[in-house]
Amino acid sequence: MVPLVKALKEEVLPLIHVVLEPKRFLSLHQQPVSTFPRQQARAKEAKWIPPDLHSFKTNFDGAMFTDTGKASLGVVIQDHAGEIITAFSEKIPQPPSVTYLELLAARGVAIFVHKVGLQDSILEGDSEIVINSLQKGDMFQSAYGHLFKDTLFYVHSLRSFSFSHSYRKGNSVPDALAKKASFCSNLTVWMEYVPSDINTFVLADKPSS
Template sequence: MELFATTAWYIWCRRNKMRVSEPVVPMSSVAGEAYQYLATYQSGQPRPVRLAKRKNIKWKPPSTGMYKTNFDNAVFEESGEAGIGVIIRNSRGKVMASLAEKILKPSSVETVELLAARRAVILVQELGFKNSIFEGDSETVINSLRNGDRLKSFIGHLVQDTLSDVNSLRSWSFFHIGRQDNAVAHVLAKRARLSFILIFG
């Protein structure tokens, strides 16, 4: 799972370098480079505590003609930054696009999650997809987007902006899922720590 997310992130970074005419490694070398990058990163990390294996944890593809867009965030308290991770897959489970962006840490985790949701919607728009199911693991944020509530709260403008953006799609919906089912998007969000910072609002 981590190797897949690292490879997706590496391809995304390679594409961005090409856009500004920076030198890039050949596409045939990406898999090896991503593996080496992940191995170097993991060598400096503490070994995770092994937990009992959970059952019935499986990402489910959308129906034919639809896309499923998962989004998540990670907060880097020590640097005052946050990461956004997004992955879009089709009805066969094929990855259509992925994204890892680093931003300045907002005032609350809720705000970061809403920024991740909005970035997911914008990415779908940028790629020209018209039908998408959006999945995130913050029940509060998903409920706000599904019901259009909290518009008068401190995050109301983000709820409104996200709903305004998503209304340009032909078909869309927001669903809450468990953290374990949103693992790839979360790994991408954590990988954003290694990216250049972007100011996103």
């Protein structure tokens, strides 16, 4: 197994420090489910779409802050009822492009999901270029190849997964988390809740009873 810090190379994400509590929580809530196809899930709609019963969806996004030379990642894991399992926002050095940033987010999510012990998840982002490339496997020879390989390495350790594209309105929670990082310390993690300003987006996305 590739050590976390080595796998993250120069854009190290100190997620190893925050995985123990989520892993204990998931051990109580995760149940065996039939695997879902490794393909794009019901994604291209404006509103966040929940996963199937006893499954999880992990949404991710990135944000650039050109005035400070920083960027950030926002990640949220939710269950079929839209309840928060865990979420984090993190500042990172500004990468050379938005595509690079979105791939950093995808790789960070893949590592985080693996480390917290999640076995089944849809991984959803709003970069169509990145999601399509992860689905098709056509970035190995690009400048982003090392990020692409790391992402696939970790998701293939899951029992089942799929990559899904969402429009920005369906990815509002991680978008808000990423933007919140500009006002937070380098890494902020929440367990089973998010701050009230972020929770507004969570409630708007919750499925009807």
